[in-house]
Amino acid sequence: MGFLMINNLNVSIDKKFNWEVIQKELRHQFGNEIYESWLKKIVFEEKFSNHILVSVSTRFIRDWIVSRYLDQILGAIKKVNKEIIRIEFKIENKIDGINKDIQQNTNNKISFIKDSFVQYNRIDHNKSFENFIIGESNKLAFEAAKKVSEKISHYNPFYLYAGVGMGKTHLLNAIGLKLKEDKKVTFISAERFMYQFVKAIKSNEMVKFKDNFRNTDVLIIDDIQFMNGKEAMQEEFFHTFNSLIDKGSQVILSADRPPNKLIKIQERIKSRFSGGLVVDIQSPEHDLRLKILKTKVDELNILYSEKLKLSEEILKFISSEIRNSIRELVGALNRVASFSRIYNRVPNLNEVKIILKDLLSVNETNITIDNIQTLVCKYFKISKNEMLSSRRSRYLVRPRQVAIYLSKTLTTKSLPEIGREFSNRDHTTVIHSVKTIEKLKSDNNEISTGISYLKNQILYKKENEI
Secondary structure (H helix, E strand, C coil): CCCCEECCCCCCCCCCCCHHHHHHHHHHHHCHHHHHHCHHHCEEEEECCCEEEEEECCHHHHHHHHHHHHHHHHHHHHHHCCCCCEEEEEEEEEECCEEEECCCCCCCCECCCCCCCEECCCCCCCCCCCCCCCCCCCHHHHHHHHHHHHCCCCCCCEEEECCCCCCHHHHHHHHHHHHCCCCCEEEEEHHHHHHHHHHHHHCCCHHHHHHHHHCCCEEEEECHHHCCCCHHHHHHHHHHHHHHHHCCCEEEEEECCCHHHCCCCCHHHHHHHHCCEEEECCCCCHHHHHHHHHHHHHHHHHHCCCCCCCCHHHHHHHHHHCCCCHHHHHHHHHHHHHHHHHHCCCCCHHHHHHHCCCCCCCCHHHCCHHHHHHHHHHHHCCCHHHHHCCCCCHHHHHHHHHHHHHHHHHCCCCHHHHHHHCCCCCHHHHHHHHHHHHHHHHHCHHHHHHHHHHHHHHHHCCHHHC
16 A cells, blocks of 8 residues: 555545544554554544545554554444545654644656646655665675765666565665755656556546656666556556657666566566666675664664663574565564563563564464473473363462463463363363463463463473473
């Protein structure tokens, strides 16, 4: 979903739309803590025929809300007005009591798609060369991007490719930020380019479309792999591309694969892409991943009053386990940071493993109730027959409750299914066991440590250490 700037064409405003009702629903649905921390920051701006426009103060807050709560927020809105099918965001930076929309054009150096349903600019002032973290895997791409920003059309086109979440968009944005100081820059995604092309055809505005994209000094298109199919659109792009190259404008492209691997894109277009400077970003090495984590921790500590103090052991563990995507690496850190804020303490290593278990190299198909029972019995030095018996001796009840708790926590089995695995016990017994262990964990440090230890053994299959 894009985050779009909207003009005032074809808009019908419903003044009866009650944002306060929606806010109350969000508070009820998410709880007071999440609402106060995030959702309260959403400011309602305007209602249109089938969508609403809201604003938040920073890009970080917008991205956090969108990645975690957007579907539920839209569901709450639909309870009030079923016609609303999407939410559009803008970033409002309030300085000295004055709203300054950092997505609006203030210096005429960034071009917009004028007089259309969408006015859209992807340039983010928070993604510059200065805050791009460099390592061996991305150093060549970084240096090439800086060269392009110093002398346009020398490397033309500049084609940057890498997997998802590796920093391509950051580098494209950094180039745009640098060049917009004295050049006219157009920065758009391939999907948005396609959208504008189709809209221009339908509204008979192809002349305006061509002017918008050909009268620019720098054209930056992100995720060019999505510009596939649609021969007419590719034809127009090819001519736009040639027009810009011929007049000395800079064309900058990013993709998730090299030019020759692009699918459903004309061979002559792929050939033109290959004729410029083609550079890739490789998978980040461990030192770079660790450096990124430390930098992001510093950024979070600037953003929040509650300081996040993660040990070197935890940072090294996360950077060792999350290898393929910088975006996923930062997402893992955000999870740990959220845990720390919610529980007002830093998690230990075993808890980090639980928090991130779906991101780590864990084969969950091998986590069965039978395995959990076996490991718990070894830990408490009892037999499985004793655990599953009807006896209620204290030395048997506690291990049984622990095994039930771990079965509920680490598997997707329902309460009745878990009960059946423990000699057909009732689901109410399962509920009681889970509540008992949860209370003991908060009151008894020895129990809490034992639970964390067992979780680690179950998740990482280290039976020989028990």
